[in-house]
Amino acid sequence: MIILGVDPGLTRCGVGVIEAGAHSRLSFIHVDVVRSEPEQPQDLRLLTVYNGLAAKMDEFIPDVVSIERVFAQDNRNTVLGTAQAAGMAMLAAAQRGIPVAVHTPSESKTAITGNGKAQKIQVERMVARILNLNTLPKPADAADALAIAICHALRPAGAIQGGEREQHLTAAQRQWAMAAQKAGKSSRVRRAM
């Protein structure tokens, strides 16, 4: 199962792609940041972000797009642009019939480090360890995108966020999702070793 994670942002939108394979194996495929220029008008910035995300989806053909949830109480100066960038990811996925899952930063941190309030550097180190990367993924938006993809693979059964979205999975995709959940459980055990 290919999972494309998105850390939404208008200036920098992180994209991380992983594969959740058999035997609890999570593999790194790709990481990048889609950028738009703050000097440009909002509509052209959104077009840039949309085109960038759509191109990634067409390149990696993910089975699911996992997006970090935006909260209304986030930074007032950027929250609307961030929500709109998340909207671009949702639209591009929906147009391609790719199911969308939304996970909170706290879920992501819990899935990866066991601590919902883990510091950024701790999450980055665990992302690198889980994906067998020799260096920490940079910039932070790229690491967060990988984290949100990993979170989707490792999410505990019975606590699926964006669960209603799973209804749009095909039977085969649902089986994949369940297999990935099981993989997530055992990989957490593995990581604890």
Added chain:
Amino acid sequence: MIILGVDPGLTRCGVGVIEAGAHSRLSFIHVDVVRSEPEQPQDLRLLTVYNGLAAKMDEFIPDVVSIERVFAQDNRNTVLGTAQAAGMAMLAAAQRGIPVAVHTPSESKTAITGNGKAQKIQVERMVARILNLNTLPKPADAADALAIAICHALRPAGAIQGGEREQHLTAAQRQWAMAAQKAGKSSRVRRAM
């Protein structure tokens, strides 16, 4: 000059189309509301709104899309969806090379009634009067979409909102825009009669 106004919303997204012609004439062309079902997942709702708005743009081929501005301090329960709906309008316009203008509700009320804090019913009555409609446009989202389109036509010179977006107008479009501004000025005089 054809102006397509958008009152952004996820459940109900108002669309109003007017023509700003010669001799200060503003004519009603179309009004409608694009709806999405609250029960659906967010990504499919955004797809519905995007498809609805894109279809209106393809049908009426506006010279400019005028969108009501969303503020981060708006209703927390709906503000992110509203911002994302506005993003769908911006993306659909940008993909078609149509310039986007953003106007605040207060600008819209001032342009139409002379009072930035005018009540909804007063704005609706003036929208109907300006466009020679026999009945008030319903629902409120439809009236607001027409108001934001009218606002763009009537905006005062030197106080253009979303002014940087005008850079993307062609020379001919800029001439239209200037003509529409002049038209706006005299039509305000006319309405005061």
